[in-house]
Amino acid sequence: MALFRSIRIRLTLWFVLLLAVTLAIFCVALYLALRHNLNSSLNDSLESRAEIVSGLVIDVDHVDVAELTIPGDPVEGEEFVRVFDANGNLVFDNSGEKFRPPDDPAAVSAALSGSRTRRTLDLGPELRALTAPIRADGHVIGAVEVGLATGDVHSTLRTLLIIIAVTYPLALIVASGGGVFLAGRALSPIDGLTRTARRISAEDLSQRLDMRLPDDEVGRLARTFDEMIARLDDAFRRQRQFTADASHELRTPLTAIKGQTEVALHKDRDPEEYRAVLRNVNLEVDRMIRL
Numbered sequence: 001m002a003l004f005r006s007i008r009i010r011l012t013l014w015f016v017l018l019l020a021v022t023l024a025i026f027c028v029a030l031y032l033a034l035r036h037n038l039n040s041s042l043n044d045s046l047e048s049r050a051e052i053v054s055g056l057v058i059d060v061d062h063v064d065v066a067e068l069t070i071p072g073d074p075v076e077g078e079e080f081v082r083v084f085d086a087n088g089n090l091v092f093d094n095s096g097e098k099f100r101p102p103d104d105p106a107a108v109s110a111a112l113s114g115s116r117t118r119r120t121l122d123l124g125p126e127l128r129a130l131t132a133p134i135r136a137d138g139h140v141i142g143a144v145e146v147g148l149a150t151g152d153v154h155s156t157l158r159t160l161l162i163i164i165a166v167t168y169p170l171a172l173i174v175a176s177g178g179g180v181f182l183a184g185r186a187l188s189p190i191d192g193l194t195r196t197a198r199r200i201s202a203e204d205l206s207q208r209l210d211m212r213l214p215d216d217e218v219g220r221l222a223r224t225f226d227e228m229i230a231r232l233d234d235a236f237r238r239q240r241q242f243t244a245d246a247s248h249e250l251r252t253p254l255t256a257i258k259g260q261t262e263v264a265l266h267k268d269r270d271p272e273e274y275r276a277v278l279r280n281v282n283l284e285v286d287r288m289i290r291l
Contacts, residue, residue, distance in 0.1 A: 008187055012179035019175050027164045034160060038153045043118070046130040049146045053081055054134045057092075058141070078125065078149040083134075084108050085142050099123045101147060107131040111143035126150045189218045193225055205233035257281050 080095035088108050095101055100123075107117040108131060117131045129147040133140045200207050208226050261281065 007190075008180065008183040011183045012176060015179045015183075016172055016176050020172055023168060023171060027168065031157070031160060031164070035153075035157055038156060042128060042148060042150065042153055043130075045148055046118075046128065046146055047132075049081070049148070050130055050132040050144050053083065053144050053146060054132070057083055057134065057144070058136045078127075078151070080127075080145075080147045082145040083142060084111075084145070086112065086140070088112060088143070091142075095147075099125075101127070101129060101145075104131065104145075107145070108143050111145075112140055114140055120150070121147065126154070186218065189222050193222060197225075200229065205229055205236055 080099070080101065081092065082090060082095065082101075083092035085091050088105070090103075093100070101121050104117075104119065107119065110117050111131045111133045114133050116133070119129050119131075121127045121129055127147040127149050129145055131143060131145045134142040134144055196207050208229060
């Protein structure tokens with residue numbers, strides 16, 4: 001295609017392609033890093049909330065939820081707290097009827113054995129739950145399950161994706177325009193060189209680029225071009241001078257030869273006169289040979 005024959009277009013396309021790959025890698029890395037940080041923050045919040053609740057329900061060697069009050073005002077469907085005694089019985093639940101999480105006996109048993117379990121719940125809104133043991137004097141006396149909505153995490157990630165979806169093509173469009181402009185500026189001396197080269201002929205070698213350019217690749221090319229044209233101009237002047245000098249030097253003997261032969265042919269002459277004419281012609285020929 002004729003479009004891709006332009007160095008300017010090819011340079012711009014390579015620049016935009018490289019920028020697109022670089023931006024794509026950066027955006028993917030940014031998204032993954034933000035997702036990791038948000039998930040880590042959510043997990044830390046679950047751990048902190050579980051520790052707070054555990055501290056509120058410990059009564060010597062058993063769980064006491066009689067006076068348990070959860071700090072803050074929990075929003076139904078966005079967070080919940082459930083407490084289990086040492087036998088795995090549910091003794092406290094503030095999740096509400098509409099968004100009550102399903103029981104997970106395996107997670108409760110694991111917590112009563114000293115392990116922590118995380119799971120994701122889809123109750124309309126998505127929540128992440130942590131089931132952890134409640135310890136008193138090094139012994140497990142119950143289990144606590146806390147849950148927090150993941151909506152803020154997903155909302156933040158969606159916002160980031162929208163920003164990327166808008167800014168990514170805009171950045172490439174701006175980069176394409178800037179690339180064409182900068183490539184045009186960088187290659188404009190080449191266009192000037194091409195136009196000047198088309199105007200130059202053997203009869204007129206006085207044209208020069210005479211561009212005030214920095215000492216870079218394009219600047220050196222322009223100066224080399226001017227030097228080449230100067231050498232060609234000098235060579236052609238020498239050639240024209242040589243041709244003029246040779247023409248002048250040859251004109252005299254040729255005129256002499258022509259005059260003598262015309263005189264000899266004008267009328268009949270004896271052999272000696274013809275020999276004299278031939279000797280003169282031979283002398284003139286020798287003179288031309290020496291030229």
